[in-house]
Structure formats: structure tokens, C-alpha cells
Amino acid sequence: MAHIGYARVSTASQSLEAQEFQLKAAGCTVIYSDVVTGSSPSRPQWDACRKGLREGDSLVITRLDRAGRSLSHLI
Template structure:
């Protein structure tokens, strides 16, 4: 079965351009989302992924209508490939049901992996440079050394419950337990 997917970002936008092209491409069933591409879950895309089967072909008007990012597209394409589903993008003329289309997809996936590796490398270099300058990463502690020592005293004396100590210091019980554990 040839299944089409269209997406427009807002209710004011019209999906007719996409759906007309998908109809012309021979799509037997269409799924249309009215949602931002930035949303992780789009109801009609989720429904489509539930019904698509081995031997089906998913057709989109343009790649950016399907995925939120290069990585998201690669993940979706890998999911389709693992289910034996072909993929066509009309505007980019990409067709994974042909050897050339598979090659284009693999180059696309390699570029996405390269981009992830570069980001990871730059992030690690930035963190190392910050550490070398004495910057400590992470969220600042809500409690100082004096507060932790006092909390430990209160906890050991059993004068207050953990919840009462947490309320007194305006933190969660988990923070109290972590504080006690880290001062031993």
C-alpha cells in the first residue's frame, strides 16, 4: 500500500499543496498533522507508524514535513527500513525502494552521524576548557557545608523527621537524604 503523510505547522496553513501531490503520486491513504515539526509526538504520524506494514511505501511531499531534525529523520528512516517499508520524498526525489535511493539515504545517515560526533567533540572540548579554568559544571547546590552539617546533626538527634527538616530548609526529602549521605 502507498501511504502519504502531510504536515502543516498551524491550523491556518493549508495542506492542499501536499495532499494534491500525494494523491497524484498514487497514495491510497493519507495522514495529515496540523502540528509544529518540533513536537516529538504528532498524532497522525503516530497512527501512521501503527498501521504501516512490510511492503508498504511511505510518501511525503518534502523531507522536512516528516522529521524535526536530521537525526529524527534518520531514526524514522531506520524504523521504516527495519519494518520493510519503502520511503519516497517527492520534492527531493528520494526513493529508498531503489538502490540509488538507498545510497542517498546512507550518505544522509552518515552525515547525521558525523554531525552528532562533531557536536559531541565540541561539547567535550568546551567542558574540558571550562574545568581547566576552574569552573565546576552542574546545578549549584541548594545547601552549603554549614547547612549540611546542621542537617546531619538534626537527623542523627532524631529531634525532627526528615520531612520537617526538608520543610525547614525548603528542600525535598531526597535532598536531605543526599545531603546526609554525602557528609558521612
């Protein structure tokens, strides 16, 4: 069982550092990160993160909006 983290910022001028710090503090052993708007249909590291999850793993994000911008994206 592993804690897998996902971090995302919308623009290159924003930093992933704070999210990555929080994910490491939560015990994440692997962290995937994207620099892309949440509404983008293409988030390569989000796709890799979901494919990398195994039964028993926990997905950890710092805020729900890091996974998607709307309820339809989350579903």
C-alpha cells in the first residue's frame, strides 16, 4: 500500500513547491505533477498517476480542485 500524490498548477509562473511539500509530509512516496489548467483535456501526469494506482494505494491531493475543475471532471 502506497500513498501516491498528485500536484497541479495552472501556469508556469506558479510553483508546485508548496503542494509537493504537503504531499511529502503526508507520506507520498511517488508524486506526479502537471503544469496545465484543470479544464484541459490533456493532463499527461494525471493520466499516468491514475494508471499507476494499484489496489490498496491511496491517492493524495492537497485540494479537490487539483484533480479537476468541476464535478464532471471529477466523475
